[in-house]
Amino acid sequence: MLSFIDRQSGSLYMSAQLTVKIHGWILCCLLVIFSLSFSPPSLALSTELDKKLGAQNAKMVEQQMGIYQDAVLIDYVQQVGARLVAELENPRFDFRFTVIDDPAPNAFALPGGYVYVTRGLLALMINEDELATVLAHEIIHVTERHSIKQLGSSILPRLLEVPGDVVGHVIDEDLGTLLNAPLKTSNNLLASGYSRSHESDSDELGITLAAKAGYNPLAMGPILTRLNASIEYITQQEQRKSYFDDHPFTPDRVKNIKKTSKKLKYSGTSPIDSEFLTRLDGLFVAENPNRGVFVKQLFLHPQMGISIEFPKDWDTVNKPEAVGAVHTDRQSFIFVGLAPYQGAKNNADKFKHQIEEKYHVDVKVNPETTAWNSEAYWVGLIDSSGPEPMYVHRVWLELDNLSYQIVAVSPKAHQQQIEASARSFKPISEQQRDKIQHPVVRVVAAMSDETLDELARRSASEIPSDAIALLNQLELKQKLEKDQAVKIIVLQKYKDISTAQ
Known part of the structure; x- marks a missing residue:
């Protein structure tokens, strides 16, 4: 039995008699991408099995x-x-x-x-x-x-089960x-x-x-x-x-x-x-800035022009399809990704109709005006049938001709953090974009009889001489030859990286 709680009464949510069992580590699910659900056949079968499984999982690898x-x-x-x-x-x-x-x-x-x-x-x-x-x-x-x-x-054995x-x-x-x-x-x-x-x-x-x-x-x-x-x-x-x-x-x-x-x-x-x-030379180290970077809990995506602040001390994850954070209790998470470009309102209405048709309830979509004068559409649900109520947020919004969606779940204890995080989604500022720096590999030419310490100082290396030695299979105290190629790591501003590309 589902009953709607009107927003004016102080809640954005719907009460639902549905079972909530989120166990395991959801983050593992995001990182474990090669899932198969079949009984392994005899290895005497033709190599067509290899080709089929490879093609299926290659697509997932490249997407994820x-x-x-x-x-x-x-x-x-x-x-x-x-x-x-x-x-x-x-x-x-x-x-x-x-x-x-x-x-x-x-x-x-x-x-x-x-x-x-x-x-x-x-x-x-x-x-x-x-x-x-x-x-x-x-x-x-x-x-x-x-x-x-x-x-x-x-x-x-099975690594994770999230009931549907x-x-x-x-x-x-x-x-x-x-x-x-x-x-x-x-x-x-x-x-x-x-x-x-x-x-x-x-x-x-x-x-x-x-x-x-x-x-x-x-x-x-x-x-x-x-x-x-x-x-x-x-x-x-x-x-x-x-x-x-x-x-x-x-x-x-x-x-x-x-x-x-x-x-x-x-x-x-x-x-x-x-x-x-x-x-x-120029190979990215650590996160690829073209896929967005984290500054502590603040996520900045300079190419897409978005930013969002995730809750403090939550584990963050950044994948090609979505970015998000998971609480250490593994029962709370929030993820942001692109939605089908049908317009935020159309996406929200589609979700509303699907839920109403499946559960025979009235669902209210709550429109709000964003700071950049666009419309965001919120749907809130509560599942109160389990040991504790679980709050679900679904949000659709548009920015620079792209449609985004936010999916979030948490118990009441983290509900305010989830909502604050969702509301922090906004355009990246030019000041934020200008401050993005990223480590890249640089191949530099050594001077005659130069030490790694001297090369590191001269080249403004971000890693110390012992790390340079490891990276290049060199002895820490050895003297370098003139024009010897050596890999180092340097910080480069994102605007310089994007201009070079």
């Missing part, structure tokens, strides 16, 4: 993680990948190589030939051989069908559509990872493939070591060997790579680009 907008860099990665694929015997898949817009250093593959490397991992590399060995490793995961085999083992009965489709359908990701997950294609044997096989077969393509198989060791060292540097925690880890211990992997490499011969074919580091 985003492709790095650098066509020249992506084309280069594809060329290196193509050189490796050319050495496969009877390849069963058409391979595609893409750079993911993610600062976390990672590379992964989906069934059917979809191989991804993040800009975060590229930033750690120092030559084309390292890139080739990483891509070859992922190619082997595909050709050996490790993802399909891992699904059969079901090594992870929270005011009908308000959460399950509307938030799911906004985030372009299902809110129910079961077996996870990526988060489950590979077994130790799968990783070891991909190391051995991957460097063998790289050697056949003319790349130095030993290059796999340094990039693994540098990746591990970068994580230890950031976390200040040393990796410890554990027999419960799914992945092999990094020093053990490097040792086995060196052992296998001794048996391999490679021609040392000329790289596609001998000046690899120049490919990384």
